[in-house]
Amino acid sequence: MVIFTEKKDIQSYLQAKKAQQSSIGFVPTMGALHEGHLSLVRQALQETDIVVVSIFVNPTQFDNATDLDNYPRTLPRDVALLETVSNNLVVYAPEVTDIYGEVAQSENFSFGGLEFEMEGQFRPGHFNGVGTIVKRLFEIVTPDHAYFGQKDFQQLAIIKYMVTAYNLPVTIHGCPIYREANGLALSSRNERLKPAYKAAAPFIYETLMAAKKQFGTKSVESITSWVADAFAKHELLKLEYFTIADEQTLKPITETVTNKTYRAFIAVYADDIRLIDNIPLN
Structure with a gap:
């Protein structure tokens, strides 16, 4: 495994690999790796010859300073986990200054309105931070394929x-959600759950699956109200x-249309996590 902390070094390394016609795969992460990342x-x-994994906690996508802290x-544990998958990985674990210079600041993006829905309503500026770091990492790593x-x-x-929008020469792959046996979606934040909340958290997936069973036979409004009631009763x-x-x-949506696909999205607090x-859904 090769580990780089400075962009000039990883760029030099990858340019040499690309000169040998090697394809570059990229998995950007914020560390605290788990089986979802490993998948x-x-x-x-x-699917690619050289795989780069970035490990970088990006400050510009946190709207909550406490959450960032x-x-x-x-990092040592993350590297050890990656070694269980392959010893031929490339890790890029930079400091904030290597990415941003002296001032960590987001660019402003327009994402065609996608940024204003759901998470965008509750985490102002979040997607500007995401766009900034992903675009910069793409410019540094110049991958052929990236996996999210x-x-x-x-x-x-x-x-x-x-x-x-930016004509970036990379193919994006969306990979299935990796879940625990009880259905809970793996997340780095799961490590911070207190035992009682960790035991309760699978209720999120159970509720999503129950909502999916109702989809197509009950109205969107009815399903939404049912989910709200289910959580209102949860301790x-x-x-x-x-x-x-x-x-x-x-x-x-308020009603369905033939030949369109729909998805249920949810955000839940388990204590402060x-x-x-x-x-x-279809």
């Missing part, structure tokens, strides 16, 4: 939009939002 790495290894930073999990489905849609979990949206536009999830 992305495994797919990238199957508390975000787990576990569908747990952050809105983020995935925004990155696809950005790649098209530990607090619903922030539940939305049924068009998969392409991410706009919430914010968890998100989503599932396709």
Whole structure:
């Protein structure tokens, strides 16, 4: 495994590999790696010659300073986990100054309105931070293929939009959500859940699956109210939002239309830990 902390060094290394006609796969992460991340790495290894994993906690996508401070930073453990998958990976673990210089500041983007739905309503500026870091990492790594999990489905849609809008020469792959046996979507934030909340968290996926069973036979309004009631009765979990949206536009719907695909999105607080999830409905 090769580990770089400065962009000039990884760029020099990858330019030499590209000169040998090697294809580059890229898995950008914020560290605190888990099996969900490793599943992305495994797919990238199957489809490309050289796989780069970035480990960087990006300050510009946090709207909550406490959340940024508390975000787990576990580089030695992350590297050890990656070694269980392959010893031929390239890791890029820069400091903030290597990415941003002296001032960590977001660019301003337009994502065709995708940024104003769901997460955009509750995390102002978040997607400018996401767009900034992903675009800069693409410019540094110059990957042929990049791999993202569908747990952050809105983020995935925004990155696809950005790649098209800026004519970035990279193919984006959206990979299935990796879940625990009880259905809970894997997240780096799960490590911070207190035992009682960790035990309660699978209720999120159970509720999504129950909503999916109702989809097509009950109205969107009825399903949305049912989900809100289910969480209102829960002792530990607090619903922030539940939305049924068009998969392409991410706009919430009130009724379905033939030949369109829909997805349910949810954000829930388990104590002070914010968890998100989503599932396709049709």
